[in-house]
Amino acid sequence: MSADKPRSPIESGCPDGFQYMHPVMRKNYGQWKFHTHPKPGVLRHVAYSGDEIWTVRVGTQRILDVFSLRELCDLGDEYADGYIHFTIRSNVEYMVSDPEKVEPLIKAIEAKGYIVGGTKNSVTMISHTQGWLHCDIPGTDASGVVKSMMDELITEFRECNMPNRVHITTSCCQINCGGQGDIAINVQHTKPPKINHDLVSNVCERPSVVARCPVAAIRPAMVNGKPSLEVDEKKCICCGACFPPCPPMQINDAEHSKLAVWVGGNHSNARSKPTFQKLVAAGIPNNPPRWPEATAIVKNILKAYKDDAKDWERINDWIERIGWPRFFEVTNLPFTKYHIDNWRGARNSLNASTHIRF
Numbered sequence: 316m317s318a319d320k321p322r323s324p325i326e327s328g329c330p331d332g333f334q335y336m337h338p339v340m341r342k343n344y345g346q347w348k349f350h351t352h353p354k355p356g357v358l359r360h361v362a363y364s365g366d367e368i369w370t371v372r373v374g375t376q377r378i379l380d381v382f383s384l385r386e387l388c389d390l391g392d393e394y395a396d397g398y399i400h401f402t403i404r405s406n407v408e409y410m411v412s413d414p415e416k417v418e419p420l421i422k423a424i425e426a427k428g429y430i431v432g433g434t435k436n437s438v439t440m441i442s443h444t445q446g447w448l449h450c451d452i453p454g455t456d457a458s459g460v461v462k463s464m465m466d467e468l469i470t471e472f473r474e475c476n477m478p479n480r481v482h483i484t485t486s487c488c489q490i491n492c493g494g495q496g497d498i499a500i501n502v503q504h505t506k507p508p509k510i511n512h513d514l515v516s517n518v519c520e521r522p523s524v525v526a527r528c529p530v531a532a533i534r535p536a537m538v539n540g541k542p543s544l545e546v547d548e549k550k551c552i553c554c555g556a557c558f559p560p561c562p563p564m565q566i567n568d569a570e571h572s573k574l575a576v577w578v579g580g581n582h583s584n585a586r587s588k589p590t591f592q593k594l595v596a597a598g599i600p601n602n603p604p605r606w607p608e609a610t611a612i613v614k615n616i617l618k619a620y621k622d623d624a625k626d627w628e629r630i631n632d633w634i635e636r637i638g639w640p641r642f643f644e645v646t647n648l649p650f651t652k653y654h655i656d657n658w659r660g661a662r663n664s665l666n667a668s669t670h671i672r673f
């Protein structure tokens with residue numbers, strides 16, 4: 316193409332997934348009869364046509380360097396007809412149409428230091444948001460929390476020992492992506508934003524910032540002769556929503572940005588209604604690089620759930636059966652006044668439900 320004739324723009328967006336699908340899956344799309352779970356980390360799907368496909372699920376650390384990606388792709392070339400699939404929980408899945416290849420594939424995966432698991436009643440890979448590497452507003456590194464936590468939950472990923480599946484999520488700010496699961500580890504800011512008044516007028520569009528606050532705590536103000544903003548700290552719920560549109564309203568703080576653990580969230584399914592998660596531990600130190608305090612609390616909750624829940628109870632079902640007071644007893648987590656939503660705007664939040672109303 317000549318230099319004076321620019322190429323037409325490439326349409327971006329989600330590409331058609333069929334081109335990346337294993338041919339056996341493409342052929343039997345929507346025509347699956349049943350599936351079985353031969354062993355942890357492996358699923359076998361049988362189609363009405365009689366075709367079978369075996370899925371081997373592999374945990375990754377999510378932030379993958381080119382070397383690791385090539386290594387994982389080479390395994391796909393060697394054992395899985397050149398196909399590879401990433402799940403939303405950062406697992407890699409290999410689809411194999413020849414059952415004879417399943418065990419050699421697992422051996423090759425483990426020889427490279429990866430782990431096979433995360434199916435059925437295991438602790439699945441923790442889903443996480445971007446953290447320090449990719450986002451501009453995080454208060455912690457979700458990816459780092461996940462890596463250090465999964466290092467300690469490796470057996471629970473590899474084996475199917477839980478009463479039912481456990482989905483854990485993390486979120487590295489308090490307002491955007493992530494954060495709903497059987498157990499969620501979320502950032503919790505504990506003090507209002509600190510405003511750099513010298514920068515506000517140059518950096519922030521003040522009406523947008525005022526409109527952003529969910530509790531109307533921000534007002535325009537003149538400070539040192541310059542247009543700026545002020546925060547009514549009695550109203551502020553330290554959510555951090557004003558920081559993305561106005562970085563001079565610094566909310567992240569080495570000491571006062573903490574982690575909190577919430578439990579019992581679940582999407583609706585064929586058997587149960589959706590449930591909201593509830594706060595069970597707050598003020599946990601945001602302590603990189605291994606976040607030992609948050610990990611200890613999550614392990615403690617998982618142990619209590621494993622010991623006490625009946626087969627097939629999800630964490631929310633288990634807590635509903637035993638009751639919240641008993642949950643705090645068996646997990647030895649302190650129940651404090653901060654667990655009670657006594658904020659004056661609670662007349663709205665207490666009225667919240669998962670149903671959309673107009």
Ligand code: SF4
Nearest residue numbers: 445450453487488491
């Ligand atoms: S949770 Fe917040 S900080 Fe983390 S990636 Fe999403 S928007 Fe960014």
Ligand code: SF4
Nearest residue numbers: 528551552554555557
């Ligand atoms: S942190 Fe949240 S509640 Fe506080 S001023 Fe900013 S937007 Fe409003």
